[in-house]
Amino acid sequence: MEKKYGSFDSWEIVNDSIIIKTTDLSLFKHNGSGIPKQSKWFWNVDKILPENKIPLTLIFNRKKYGAYIEVDKTKFQRARLFWYSDLGSIFRKTYPFYGRENSSYPLMRFRKLNSNIYEISLIDMVYDTDFIVNFESQKEGKIIKSQSIRYERDPHLRSQAIKIHGLSCMACGFNFFETYGELGKGFIHVHHINPLSSSKEHFVNPEIDLTVLCPNCHSMVHRNKNHILTVEELRMLIKK
Ligand SMILES: [Zn+2]
Ligand SMILES: [Zn+2]
Structure with missing residues (x-):
């Protein structure tokens, strides 16, 4: 089947390893959801026969x-993804207000680790842009650096970066929801890699140019004013 990216029903195929579902009451109630036919290639189910079940492993909070x-x-050969009630009840506990009027539902991000193992994270699109510290504003190269902050704060780029990179720090793995529960939902800093090169192009690709960092790691990559560390460089410095 032809690989297609983009939005289909309430799903968005971001790239070869990330697919995002905009959740709803029904998903929380029924422990699963239909998956659009355009996404069958992503799940490697374009060749399975009706009534066959393809087992999957889902990883949530490291379990x-x-x-x-x-x-x-039916002739439509609709495909549906279901998890068992153990995971279902964890999701319902994580979102106890599901089903109430005007309650907002998170995005469910699936990251493919291999053809039948997917890591799930629940993403609340909370815009904490006011909390992003002006690491860069007082330093040299003001224009380039304030441009970089602008990209880190742009709500659209920010949500794209979080969809692609998730909500766990790319350097140390810290996840605010795992540690702080409800209060930490949706929190992460977005960091603009290589502000020099992309400021020339005036185009930011959230997959390549942006990443997500916890505030500690974000401070550390900017600590040396003459050299913004790469995520790999910082990772090498973190003492285990
Ligand atoms: Zn970190
Ligand atoms: Zn930054």
Whole structure:
């Protein structure tokens, strides 16, 4: 099947390893969701026969859970993804207000680790841009650096960066929801890699030019005023 990216129903295929579902009440209630036919290639189910179940492993908060995809026997061959009630009840506990009027639902991000193992994270799109410290503003190269801050704060780029890179620090792995619970939902800093090169192009690709860091790691990559560290360089410095 032809690989297609983009939005289909309430799903967005971001790239070869990331797919995002905009959740709703039904997903929380029924422990799963239909998956659009355009995404069958992503889940490697374009060749499965109706009524066959393809087992999957889902990883949530570092624990493994069972799940499966099945295709119905109608001529539409609709595919659906289900997880078992152990994971379902964890999701419901994580979002206890689901089902209430005007309650907002998180995005569910699936990161493919291999063809049948996916890591799930729940993403609340909370814009904490006021909390982003002006690391760069007082230093040399003001224009370039304030441009970089602008990219880190741009709500659209920010949400794209979080969809692609998730909510765990790319340097140390810290996740605010895992540590702070409800209060930490949706919190992370977005960092603009290589502000010099991309300021020339005036185009920021959130997949390549942006990454996500916890405030500690974000401060550390900017600490040396003459050299913004790469995420890899910082990772090498972190003492285990
Ligand atoms: Zn970190
Ligand atoms: Zn930064």
